[in-house]
Amino acid sequence: MEAGQLLEITEQGNRFLSQIEGETGINLGACYQCERCTNSCPVAEFMDIKPHQVIRFVQLGQRSRLLGSRTIWVCLSCEMCSAHCPNEVGVAEVIIHLRNLAARSPYPAHEKELEIFYRKFMGELTRFGRINEIWLMTSMNMSPGILIKKVKDGSFLPELKLGLELVKRGRLHFWPKKSKAAKELRRLQEKLKGR
Amino acid sequence: MELAYYPGCSLEGTANDYGRSVVEAFGLLGIKLREIPDWTCCGSTAAHSLSEAMTILLPSKNISIAEEMGLDLLAPCPMCYNRLVYSLDRIKRGLEDSPWPLTGQVSIYDPTRFLSQQEFLRRIREGVKRPLKDLRVVCYYGCQMVRPPKLTGFKEFQNPTTMDKILEALGATVLDWSYKTICCGASIKMGRKEIGLSLSFKLLMKAVEFGADAIVVSCPLCQFNLDSAQFETGKNLLPVFYFTELMILALADSAVSINFKSHLVDPSPLLIEKRLYNL
């Protein structure tokens, strides 16, 4: 957002605000825009909407801008912002909730690779009940476009080099360890229907 | 004394060295860890990002088994620890219903707070065979074990000292620094490597600046990020230890049982220089 740019309250205004407040149990009205959250955030410089602005944008009903933002994918859930807020506004919780909403919306994720990683992670989790890093990375790299992108931007070889080093040092195993309870997790996931 | 032990995926995978050292270090203090049978993944950041119901319910499977075992629960991985306490809190407040029986009577511990209780600090102090003197370390706590304090119950969340106390008891020179709980980048490297590297290097440079020989951690992801950032850039600054590895080094009858081959930045030259390790 440009400095000094005026934002209007959208028609979504109160509706979106009450939705987010209701679903997170957080009182966003307590925010007085002191920016402590943003100042404590280690990745604010990489965000298009800063943490304190996220709160304001929710108040203004800027749903589409938030769900399409880079911020909701770049956030590390490190909880610095929430811990430093003088008014107990759970900024980190609001952001992760927006990420969940975005993942279920038609808005393309601003950080596509991260979203794919999380999806593949859930796939491996429900398949074996546990994560095996080699299987996870393979499944990630086999997603459309990922391997080609990594080869093109030169990040694939370093990744491979690190992987081989980890194998050599006994930190990666080819064979996944499975939990007998994986089936129960799949059943749970089905029952929740993507919740 | 026995605790139910939830290793989580990392301690079985890339951080199996941490897993082994946790079991051995607790064993040296007479605490037996019983692995939760058929434990499942806590969901980590992925469930947290995509499925809010799963992120509450996935860990409850493991808590339920621990309750069945009748033991308190130890989760050495801070991410798992955080997900477990989060799950228990939300279920206790009635936000979701666990598909597995759960009374909520169980205590969930991170290993640093468990071992920094007076009784165990005393046992550590009395059991030291090779004091880590001259080893100058900074303790790095990261995010998930400490925040949000309301959930983790960490009273000194701005300046945690649980690992500091353990390392002091082992005889190390523990340096104070102001980066104990600044994020190392977590899993952002999966999509934005340059952000991850810049966060990790900020911590590494500060540790060097504060005069540390090594960084001590209790988190598999922090260890991996700080260790691999040095490997990937070819800039070896300082080794990153799990606090449990240093416990074994100081407490075990012979230090031979521990090897540091799993580390990307080899700690042996430092330990040999400090006369703490001979190959």
Ligand code: SF4
């Ligand atoms: S720290 Fe709290 S009150 Fe201050 S801007 Fe951020 S959310 Fe608002």
Ligand code: SF4
């Ligand atoms: S939780 Fe997200 S927004 Fe908050 S300080 Fe950490 S990275 Fe920044």
